[in-house]
Amino acid sequence: MELSHLIQESLDGDLDSFNQIVLEFQDMVYYQAYRVIGEPDAAEDATQEAFISAYQKLHTYRGGSFKSWLLRIVTNACYDELRRRQRQPVTALKPEDDHGEEMNSPKWMEDPAEKPEEILQRSELSDAIQRCLNALDDKFRSVVVLVDIQGMDYATTAEIVDRPLGTIKSRLARARLSLQECLEGFAELLPVDLRQESEV
Amino acid sequence: MDISRRDWQLLSEYIDGELSERKRIRLESRLDSERGLRTALQSIKKTRRILRTAPRLSAPKEFVLTPDMLPRRQKESFFPVLRFATVLVSMLLVAVLVLDFGGFVSPLNRVEYAAPAMQQEALESDGDADKQNGGEQELEVAEEPQIMEKTEGVEREMAEGVEEPEEEAKALDVVEESPTPSSTAAPPTPTTPPPTQTLPPPIPEERKGLPVIRFIEIGLFSLVVILLLVRFLMKKVDGDVS
Numbered sequence: 001m002e003l004s005h006l007i008q009e010s011l012d013g014d015l016d017s018f019n020q021i022v023l024e025f026q027d028m029v030y031y032q033a034y035r036v037i038g039e040p041d042a043a044e045d046a047t048q049e050a051f052i053s054a055y056q057k058l059h060t061y062r063g064g065s066f067k068s069w070l071l072r073i074v075t076n077a078c079y080d081e082l083r084r085r086q087r088q089p090v091t092a093l094k095p096e097d098d099h100g101e102e103m104n105s106p107k108w109m110e111d112p113a114e115k116p117e118e119i120l121q122r123s124e125l126s127d128a129i130q131r132c133l134n135a136l137d138d139k140f141r142s143v144v145v146l147v148d149i150q151g152m153d154y155a156t157t158a159e160i161v162d163r164p165l166g167t168i169k170s171r172l173a174r175a176r177l178s179l180q181e182c183l184e185g186f187a188e189l190l191p192v193d194l195r196q197e198s199e200v
Numbered sequence: 201m202d203i204s205r206r207d208w209q210l211l212s213e214y215i216d217g218e219l220s221e222r223k224r225i226r227l228e229s230r231l232d233s234e235r236g237l238r239t240a241l242q243s244i245k246k247t248r249r250i251l252r253t254a255p256r257l258s259a260p261k262e263f264v265l266t267p268d269m270l271p272r273r274q275k276e277s278f279f280p281v282l283r284f285a286t287v288l289v290s291m292l293l294v295a296v297l298v299l300d301f302g303g304f305v306s307p308l309n310r311v312e313y314a315a316p317a318m319q320q321e322a323l324e325s326d327g328d329a330d331k332q333n334g335g336e337q338e339l340e341v342a343e344e345p346q347i348m349e350k351t352e353g354v355e356r357e358m359a360e361g362v363e364e365p366e367e368e369a370k371a372l373d374v375v376e377e378s379p380t381p382s383s384t385a386a387p388p389t390p391t392t393p394p395p396t397q398t399l400p401p402p403i404p405e406e407r408k409g410l411p412v413i414r415f416i417e418i419g420l421f422s423l424v425v426i427l428l429l430v431r432f433l434m435k436k437v438d439g440d441v442s
Contacts, residue, residue, distance in 0.1 A: 015267065019264040022263050040260065052269055123255070125254070148248050173205070177244075191253070
């Protein structure tokens, strides 16, 4: 069924139609939350809150990119979650396995087609990226995640975070500079082509 | 990094194709001649590539909604009611203000404002009458504006209030009758007419404060402020996503 039909039926109170939208966008929403918050459990909470909020605010959607509209909601949910965590700091940064041990590579990150060493390297690179993202201020992190990870353009990003275009440009440049400096420390984790590029 | 932050931002915008034509041409000519700028460009491109090739995570579970997850749904239907109430109370407030300051309000309220001043005036003229022993004319003059603005209600109050001045007069008589060193020596002076007729009617306690219309205005204004505050807080709690 088309997205516009699902939205209309959701507006009429059909929760099943809205849940089809949830299933369609949950990976993108969760990924955004995970990269902005940097902690799986909190990202899950923010994702769930974002979908609840989206259902309640569906009447405010005025057409255009539904993905952008949803990203705006999840970004706000992430800010709320980050504010809540600042008030009540949480120490666990990585998911735990059945024995309570921290996992470097959660199962949902695994691709069965990959070799174990590739999985390890990929998860380590993902961890390294997340560590560098976590070192950024929240407002810089959300911008760089939207542009460089979600692939949004500047104008859409400005709309999502509700800031002027100039602010987006400056925040993105500063975030990229910090990330570039941070990622230099993880050069050995980079894919071969990127490693060679840096040696040139 | 050897380049300035400004140049770094230019490069950042350049790789995303967000530079204007003029800026892009100028930057490209600088890239041809400045090696540091070229190195920085490679570096920023690489950073962006790393982020874009970062492994994407799938949702660890399904985030489908169930009816029990939506307890705040009712709040939505409350917003229009709240908005209607705010508009209604605001309109009422404006109407009352227009009635009050536009001169449409009953003269009764204006008498209430004037009463304390007139009472003071009357007392002053009464004092003069005592001294000059011919103040009845002045008192009549002083009473003129009062008479002009009186309504039936005020007249009724005046009629009811006749007894109180008599009591005051009695009290004055007692003071005058009490012996003083001068009164014992001097022959008794003729007493002035009792002040019953000269004293203005007392103002009942409940009418000395703000008039009723003021209380209505203050009440309506407070209600508007409270309604706006509640709406603002509810929106804030609900999360501003639109």
